[in-house]
Amino acid sequence: MHSKPPSNVDIESRLVIPRAEIRGKGAFILTGPSSCGKGELAQALCDALSIPQERWLSMGNILRHSFEHAKEYPDFAKTLQSKYGISDATPILECEDATEELVTKVGVHREALEGFLKDRRPADSAGENWRTTSQLEWLEYCTINGLLVPNRWTQALIEAHIELFATEVDQPFIVDGYPRTKAAAMHLLEVFKRNEIPVLKVLHLSISKQQMLRRAGKRQRMDDNNQALLKRYEFYVESVQPSVDYLKDEVGSDKVALIDAHQPHYDLVGGEKVFNLDRSINNVVYAALISIGLSNVLARSLVASRQH
Numbered sequence: 478m479h480s481k482p483p484s485n486v487d488i489e490s491r492l493v494i495p496r497a498e499i500r501g502k503g504a505f506i507l508t509g510p511s512s513c514g515k516g517e518l519a520q521a522l523c524d525a526l527s528i529p530q531e532r533w534l535s536m537g538n539i540l541r542h543s544f545e546h547a548k549e550y551p552d553f554a555k556t557l558q559s560k561y562g563i564s565d566a567t568p569i570l571e572c573e574d575a576t577e578e579l580v581t582k583v584g585v586h587r588e589a590l591e592g593f594l595k596d597r598r599p600a601d602s603a604g605e606n607w608r609t610t611s612q613l614e615w616l617e618y619c620t621i622n623g624l625l626v627p628n629r630w631t632q633a634l635i636e637a638h639i640e641l642f643a644t645e646v647d648q649p650f651i652v653d654g655y656p657r658t659k660a661a662a663m664h665l666l667e668v669f670k671r672n673e674i675p676v677l678k679v680l681h682l683s684i685s686k687q688q689m690l691r692r693a694g695k696r697q698r699m700d701d702n703n704q705a706l707l708k709r710y711e712f713y714v715e716s717v718q719p720s721v722d723y724l725k726d727e728v729g730s731d732k733v734a735l736i737d738a739h740q741p742h743y744d745l746v747g748g749e750k751v752f753n754l755d756r757s758i759n760n761v762v763y764a765a766l767i768s769i770g771l772s773n774v775l776a777r778s779l780v781a782s783r784q785h
Contacts, residue, residue, distance in 0.1 A: 494778040498527040503649040503675050504639075505769070506665075508656075508721055509682030510713040511706065512692040513738045514761060518682065519653045521762040525779040532650035534638060536631070540620040543634045544613050546641075553641065557613075561633035569615040570608060574627040583610065586618070593618050632661065636668050643672035657712075662720040666727055676728045678769045681721050682738040682761075686710050734768035736761060759783060 505522065507515045519533050531542065547554040547565065558564035562573060570580060583590070590607035594614065598606065610618070619626050635655060642650050656662040669676065684692070686707075693706050725733045740760035743750040759780045766776035 492774065492778045493781050494775065495782050496527050497525065497775070497779060499649050499677075501647050501649070502643070502673065503677040504669065505649060505651045505677050506655075506679045506724070507651060507653045507682065508679065508717060509738065510684060510689055510717070511709040512689045513682040513684045514692075514758070515653050515682060517758050518680065518736075518738075518761060518765055519651050521758065521783065522651060522765065524783060525762065525766065526649075528649060528651060532642065532648065533653060534635065534650060534655070535653040536655060537620070538653075539634050539638055540616060540626065542638065544617040544620070547613055553637070556640075557633075557637060561630075561637060563612050563616070563630060563633060565611045565613040567612050568608070569610050569612050572612055574612075574629060576627075579627065582624075583607070583615070586622075586624075589622075590618060593621075631655075632664050635665070639668050639674065640672060643674060649677060656720045656724075658716045659720050659723045662723045662727075666724070676724075676732055679721065679724050679728070679733040680765055680768065681733060681735050683735055684738045688739050734765075736764050736768060740764070 507519055509515055516535065519535065522528060523530060523533055531538075543557070543563075547557055554565070558566065569575065569583060587605075587607040590610055591605075594606045594610065597614070616626055616630070618624070635652075639650075652665070656665050666676075668674075689710055690703065690706055721733065738761055740757060742753045742756035742760060744753050744756075745751075762783070763776050763780045766779060767773065771779070
């Protein structure tokens, strides 16, 4: 006699899809205030949708990829030089971006620059090498040390990478933390239009000022003091939000999704509520996957695959 199988088997809850892939050109834009979890969501989208890490454009990644690609790919270096005026042949102190503020900044770092250049130049080079620091050498130095680069470079390097992606495989990419102003949003959409790259979704992550302060306190970055954080939130309200409004007007409200980035999960351990960071991130990832058009079943399955 055969026993009957249970009638309440939930196949969907057991379904795990290890990977998915989106084909065709397109861009996901991630925006929001400081400490809202853009990086964590970008990483999760890369994992869930099989987007290569090099197609995740955070500003840090863009800066790092720029000097690395310039060393590895001569055509990319030529494009940076001819089209955007950024090269290894032009000294930073003699370029069009050499404002009084930048010249002073380079001088402040001259001792550290000497050590930096010593490891990258021929042993027989002599003199005050810091004075001949090239634009790309300054870019690498700033990236390694967390310093800001000239504003003109930001748009130029983003544009260069997007145009590079437009000639590669038909696969989406992620723009993380950019644009941060309406002017930057206008420029970004112009670059997309010129390269026939559609905006797949703008994911606008939302947290309150209090949640931002609490998260930043746990992160414990050196520049995360209350005054600096409040200025960042003020910048978000005054500049980033208007850039999102502009994107909504231009690409349509259906392409912009407001995602609650504060979706905490707590486990009950020994009668105590214990915060579960991974599950909290997965709650946000699930909301993002739903917002870009995935079904509940597929979104749950892809989130479940991150836990295996």
